[in-house]
Amino acid sequence: MPIILLLLLIINSACSQNKKKSNDTATTNEKVLQPNIIYIMADDLTTQAISAYGGIYKDIAPTPNIDRIANEGMLFQDVLCTNAICGPSRAAILTGDYSSKNGYYKNESGGKFDETKWTFPQEFQKNGYQTSLFGKWHLGSEPKGFNVYKYHNSAGQQGHYWDPVYNENGVDVKEKGYSTNLSTDFAINWLEKERKQNDPFLMILQYKAPHRPWQPDTKYETLWDDIEMPYPATFNDDYKGRELTAGDTEMTMDYFSRRDMKLKEPEHLKGKEKLAWAFYGAKPGELVQPENMSYEEGRKWRYQTYIKDYLACVKSVDDNIGRVLDYLDKNGLTDNTVIILTSDQGFYLGDHGFFDKRFIYEESLRMPFIVKYPKLIKAGTVNEDIITNIDFAPTLLDIANISTTHQMQGESFKSILKGTTPKDWQEGMYYHYYEFPYWHHVQPHYGIRTKKYTLSHFYYNIDVWELYDLEKDPNQMNNIINDPQYTNVITDLKLELKNLMIKYEDNKSLSDFRMITDSDFGSIVDHEDDETSVQDILTNRKTTNEN
Incomplete structure (x- = not known):
């Protein structure tokens, strides 16, 4: 009987050792088999540019x-x-x-x-x-x-x-x-x-x-010089119903600089004069285009220059x-x-x-x-x-x-x-953009995007809401915020938006949001003291484009 017990102890010990070796080997193999990761990010690359x-x-x-x-x-x-x-x-x-x-x-x-x-x-x-x-x-x-x-x-x-x-x-x-x-x-x-x-x-x-x-x-500077690139379907958007938001920016085809358009710089320029020449066109009223072109011809010329350089x-x-x-x-x-x-x-x-x-x-x-x-x-x-x-x-x-x-x-x-x-x-x-007015003069706004809808509130020195039905209007050309058939949709979306703002710890007042924007530039307008909680705004059933 003692001999049998001794044999059992020896066998058990051997099994334990083998199990330990097996676990050690598995741990080593798991480390070796951990995946490598290469994360590639291109700055300002967009889906429209990827075939x-x-x-x-x-x-x-x-x-x-x-x-x-x-x-x-x-x-x-x-x-x-x-x-x-x-x-x-x-x-x-x-x-x-x-x-x-x-x-x-x-x-x-x-x-x-x-x-x-x-x-x-x-x-x-x-x-x-x-x-x-x-x-x-x-x-x-x-x-x-x-x-x-x-x-x-x-x-x-x-x-x-x-x-x-x-x-x-x-x-x-x-x-x-x-x-x-x-x-x-x-x-x-x-x-x-x-x-x-x-x-x-x-x-x-x-x-x-x-x-x-x-x-x-x-090697790619002149790659598409002999062709005219196609124009997006919304290239001639007139911003109807969105005049204070999409229609009030500095990122249209009118805001390309001489540097953007690859114009030849005069040789004698230095310092501030050099910079002023290169960046002319980026401000309102500074239109860059060849002489004798109509406005529409110039707009298309700027687009063609831009899109060919971007895609190159x-x-x-x-x-x-x-x-x-x-x-x-x-x-x-x-x-x-x-x-x-x-x-x-x-x-x-x-x-x-x-x-x-x-x-x-x-x-x-x-x-x-x-x-x-x-x-x-x-x-x-x-x-x-x-x-x-x-x-x-x-x-x-x-x-x-x-x-x-x-x-x-x-x-x-x-x-x-x-x-x-x-x-x-x-x-x-949940989405929130804070920067204003530099660069490009896009109003700060927050909003919610679901599979079917986009609802957003532009709030810095305007009070404008926008709603888009992405199934019926995938190009987002028609702001339907005042369409009565969407009243219940707006109510539901505002409730979802309210919950997301709480979830992501961004449930502040409009005054707080504006302070974030102003913290770097100073206010460009005199805001009335507005301690209105965004949560109160979202709870209010009425959502309009009134200022």
């Missing part, structure tokens, strides 16, 4: 490498920006929180992003990922959570297209060449020579292009994304690497007669978002769920199986990537 999304430029200016990500992954149709302007969107993506919580509301004189805030790259770094950043940062502060970084550090971190200055791990370095190519060079060099080959990595590659002033690479910049972005994809293929990294292609918001390519972004309207609200990860995502899939940019951070952490105690306002959509939408997934999103 995978269709549109009027898809055959003239195709984007085959971006399309490849869509064909081999998932294309999202309804990823929306919570504040459609560069810096605040980047802050929302990094923190997983709205501007009202992360504190970064505006670009112009908006201060610096609070570098003490939690960001998802810091969490990746803490959990053993190698982290790197190349290209545009544009948050005023120094990046945190990166082992290596090299970001644009001139013109207020906007950077330049040609011969740009980069901050390389704390030291400014002037480089020779075209910035889209250079940022990719740095990224591929890090992938090939600097990273540890067996450890997972998070690489953020953020292009300046196709941001203003839309300077193409030399996108072509270089697409080329360089192809370089990254080729590197992954050649080095056996494709299957275990998550590739994300996105932008900081959408952009107007002559839609509604506009360039730039900022509005809750579809062209600036919708972000391109395409993800490829063979181990998780079925190739060639399309998703139409409402997702916002605050959902990116929790999703990236979820894909990497990284747990965090940090609370974010965004939610993971990993299950959506796998093909299953949670039953309680959001059916509407």
Whole structure:
């Protein structure tokens, strides 16, 4: 009997040892198999410029490498920006929180992003990922959570297209060449020579292009000189019923500068005179066009110059994304690497007669978002769920199986990537834009966007509500806020909007909202003291366009 007991103890011990070895091996394998992540963001890239999304430029200016990500992954149709302007969107993506919580509301004189805030790259770094950043940062502060970084550090971190200055791990370095190519060079060099080959990595590659002033690479400068680009269906929008909102901006075809139009600068100019000459056209009454052109001819000439330069910049972005994809293929990294292609918001390519972004309207609200990860995502899939940019951070952490105690306002959509939408997934999103009057004179506004409707309130020195039925009016040409058949719809949307503002901690008074806008420029009007709670406004059944 003692011998039998001894044998049982020996067998049990051996099994325990084998189980421990098995668990250790599984843990090691799990670490090795953690996905790499390459997050690519092009500044001001819009869905209209990506052929995978269709549109009027898809055959003239195709984007085959971006399309490849869509064909081999998932294309999202309804990823929306919570504040459609560069810096605040980047802050929302990094923190997983709205501007009202992360504190970064505006670009112009908006201060610096609070570098003490939690960001998802810091969490990746803490959990053993190698982290790197190349290209545009544009948050005023120094990046945190990166082992290596090299970001644009001139013109207020906007950077330049040609011969740009980069901050390389704390030291400014002037480089020779075209910035889209250079940022990719740095990224591929890090992938090939600097990273540890067996450890997972998070690489953020953020292009300046196709941001203003839309300077193409030399080889693409005259690419479409011999053709006339098509015009968007809403190019001649007359803003009827929206005169105080869409009709009162400085982002129409009348506001391109001499620099935008690539006019030859006089040689003798220096200093302030040089700047004044280059930026002439960006203010009211400064119309840039060749002599002897009619107004309408000049308007079309400005559009043609702009759209060709913009799409040529996108072509270089697409080329360089192809370089990254080729590197992954050649080095056996494709299957275990998550590739994300996105932008900081959408952009107007002559839609509604506009360039730039900022509005809750579809062209600036919708972000391109395409993800490829063979181990998780079925190739060639399309998703139409409402997702916002605050959902990116929790999703990236979820894909990497990284747990965090940090609370974010965004939610993971990993299950959506796998093909299953949670039953309680959001059916509407909250939007708030604060910056005014610079740049482009777009009224601050908040609102809600659902699958079927967009409701918004423009409030700075006007009191205007807008409602669009996206099924009947996808181009948002008809403001139906005063249509009596939508009275109940408005009531329901206002209640949803009220709840979202509470949920995302942005339920302040109009006075508080205006103070956020005025904090950097000073008030441009004398506001009456208005401590009216937005919640009270939303509870009021009557919503009109009365001032």
